[in-house]
Amino acid sequence: MLLQTVQQHLQEEQRRHYPQASGEFSWLLSGITLATKIIAANVRRAGITADVLGATDTENVQGEVQQKLDVLANHAMMKFLGNRGNVAIMASEEDETPVVVERDRIHGKYVVVFDPLDGSSNIDVNVSVGTIFSVLRREPDPTGQRDIATDVLQPGYKQVAAGYVVYGSSTMLVYTTGNGVFGFTLDPAIGAYLLSHERIVMPDAGKQYSCNEANFDSFPEGYKKYLGLLRSGETGRTYSSRYIGSLVADFHRTLLKGGVFLYPPTKSHASGKLRLLYEANPIAFLAEQAGGVATNGKQRILDIQPTEVHQRTPLCVGSKEEMNLLMKMVN
């Protein structure tokens, strides 16, 4: 297979689907790939370099103690996206309010929302973590006075790109621009993401379900019945349970192997725990582009109109077969 970098691949995709493309989007994505290479280098050395393991003495907007790598990852994304010249607004899981890039507030064509290091509480025990991003378009704002919420709170079907980097046994970038899903593996020897998964398609059915079963007793009844059915073998399929507790890792496995990932409403998170804008929406865009399904148990994730930057949602995502059965049982 011809080794192709993500930049080459993106240029070809842009030429094929958007011949008039200015190259601005490719330039934006290169900011994300650069930031994630820096994050990867620090995640990989976390145990041995300057004190990046462990928690800071600060909390983020979620009230979660910030891991030191969270802070580093957020700075990297802010710095290398903010200097692209075409990103007007950035919204991060780590920051209460979106950041306006003043220099690009008028002409900037893009908004990027991201979780710079999802699952970071797993870092100290060497479990895979990830960076998740979602790119939205925005109209120029000649007056510079537009309410930034107008540009940030867009439904997921308006995303122009989405992806994640999973810092696992290898570092992989998976992204879509609406014409399929592609995977690139970081070659540390040359510091480049090389195409390793041409056009990822999620299997129509799988053999694994993924949820935090410690919350089982507080799941709504339909979810309990659904999981009971998967476990019983009455569907004609035998399932294993796999749960890492890191969304990017749990979804990456579901994307490649099929099956279903669930974070239903629970007693402690009645509206679900995962965030709509920078977790559920990019994951849902990727899932649908790979032939899968993503809902909040009642409606398509990508159709939800956001009302707050950090709003939460239940998330059910996976193969057609498992998701069609789920929708019949939880509604």
Ligand code: P6P
């Ligand atoms: P729980 C990690 O903290 C995270 O935001 C997601 O990456 C992951 O899917 C979820 O929370 C795990 O939550 O309640 O099972 O620990």
